[in-house]
Amino acid sequence: MTLTDSTIPGQAKAASGKPVVFIDGAAGTTGLGIRERLARHGQVTVKDIPDDKRKDPGAKRALMAEVDLVILCLPDDAAKETVALIDDLGASGPKVLDASTAFRVAPDWVYGFAELAPDQADNIRAAKKVANPGCYPTGGIALLRPLVDAGLLPADYPVTINAVSGYSGGGKSMIAAYEAGTAPAFELYGLGFAHKHLPETQKYAGLSRRPIFIPSVGNFRQGMLVSVPLHLDTLPGKPAAADLHAALTQRYAGSTYVSVPPLDAAPYAAGRIEPEALNDTNRLELYVFGSDAHRQAVLVARLDNLGKGASGAAVQNMRLMLGLADTGSVD
Numbered sequence: 279m280t281l282t283d284s285t286i287p288g289q290a291k292a293a294s295g296k297p298v299v300f301i302d303g304a305a306g307t308t309g310l311g312i313r314e315r316l317a318r319h320g321q322v323t324v325k326d327i328p329d330d331k332r333k334d335p336g337a338k339r340a341l342m343a344e345v346d347l348v349i350l351c352l353p354d355d356a357a358k359e360t361v362a363l364i365d366d367l368g369a370s371g372p373k374v375l376d377a378s379t380a381f382r383v384a385p386d387w388v389y390g391f392a393e394l395a396p397d398q399a400d401n402i403r404a405a406k407k408v409a410n411p412g413c414y415p416t417g418g419i420a421l422l423r424p425l426v427d428a429g430l431l432p433a434d435y436p437v438t439i440n441a442v443s444g445y446s447g448g449g450k451s452m453i454a455a456y457e458a459g460t461a462p463a464f465e466l467y468g469l470g471f472a473h474k475h476l477p478e479t480q481k482y483a484g485l486s487r488r489p490i491f492i493p494s495v496g497n498f499r500q501g502m503l504v505s506v507p508l509h510l511d512t513l514p515g516k517p518a519a520a521d522l523h524a525a526l527t528q529r530y531a532g533s534t535y536v537s538v539p540p541l542d543a544a545p546y547a548a549g550r551i552e553p554e555a556l557n558d559t560n561r562l563e564l565y566v567f568g569s570d571a572h573r574q575a576v577l578v579a580r581l582d583n584l585g586k587g588a589s590g591a592a593v594q595n596m597r598l599m600l601g602l603a604d605t606g607s608v609d
């Protein structure tokens with residue numbers, strides 16, 4: 279088979295001195311975001327497949343036998359097909375990082391949210407198969423899991439998650455519809471209570487009761503807010519909003535990408551927050567807006583759906599899986 283870079287088939291890693299990666303679906307929204315980041319950081323060699331062969335299983339299989347890691351940026355069914363090809367390669371086959379929803383709650387896959395728990399980065403380092411988290415679950419789990427672990431939020435609490443995403447979250451077809459002016463300025467969806475992100479959100483947030491999850495999409499390209507309203511008097515010990523903020527601050531202390539801005543940060547003073555501030559970064563910010571007078575709070579996560587919600591997280595996971603240094607830059 280013809281490879282489109284200069285490394286030697288079968289000896290690619292030795293020739294370049296860098297691990298070799300193949301991105302299946304490199305022309306899609308998530309794939310392009312990963313490619314751009316990899317080109318910027320220069321830590322790996324990316325092996326390309328000729329355009330006329332990009333959906334050819336035989337060509338993919340031959341190429342994948344020669345790489346260290348395959349990153350899948352495909353619809354679920356296509357991701358399952360490529361994983362079957364990798365499984366056929368056996369123990370000598372490459373590691374795989376999947377950006378689709380197909381394997382996020384599968385028992386033999388590791389969930390690729392490195393900040394999920396203190397040992398999760400090590401689990402990702404050791405794994406052969408890692409599922410990159412969904413964009414909305416990244417925000418929801420980051421907010422909820424520390425509060426469940428700390429006993430501040432009961433596992434069976436009736437959680438509601440609301441969220442808004444930029445239209446790039448819907449991939450090439452939704453981007454085309456918004457850019458053609460044929461999509462609504464704003465809409466709620468997921469109103470069948472069965473959005474594809476519910477299983478991973480419930481599992482990794484540690485919730486025993488299925489949350490209500492109502493996403494929405496607006497006429498802006500990228501950026502995301504995920505929010506969880508809480509009546510503080512319904513929580514054990516009737517905490518103040520500041521107690522929830524303190525628990526999140528403690529959990530993410532020292533994290534490179536997840537931060538809990540202090541209670542004098544600008545969005546608190548303004549009483550409002552917009553979704554685009556972290557675009558083109560791998561950062562995730564967590565806020566706890568609250569009213570002591572009314573005993574109410576809203577947890578809010580802000581992230582770039584294409585950054586920490588997709589391509590940024592994929593590069594973070596890739597580095598762990600390949601033993602590469604984290605450059606410490608926020609993108």
Ligand SMILES: NC(=O)C1=CN([C@@H]2O[C@H](COP(=O)(O)OP(=O)(O)OC[C@H]3O[C@@H](n4cnc5c(N)ncnc54)[C@H](OP(=O)(O)O)[C@@H]3O)[C@@H](O)[C@H]2O)C=CC1
Pocket residue numbers: 302303304305306307308309332333334350351352353354356377378379411412413446447448449450451583584587588
């Ligand atoms: N956009 C986002 O914010 C996020 C997306 N994801 C996930 O990442 C995956 C990709 O999504 P996204 O990038 O948005 O989707 P896009 O629709 O933008 O891109 C998907 C790409 O996959 C290609 N493709 C489809 N089937 C095959 C195949 N059999 N072999 C090779 N290439 C194929 C498509 O090509 P063609 O158009 O020619 O069919 C297209 O280029 C999805 O599973 C999605 O759920 C994850 C996190 C966030």
Ligand SMILES: CC(=O)N[C@@H](CCC(=O)OP(=O)(O)O)C(=O)O
Pocket residue numbers: 377378379411412413414443444445446447448449452474475493494495587
């Ligand atoms: C605005 C929009 O449509 N967003 C997508 C989620 C983005 C995505 O594809 O999520 P994954 O991380 O699971 O792949 C949706 O709700 O289906």
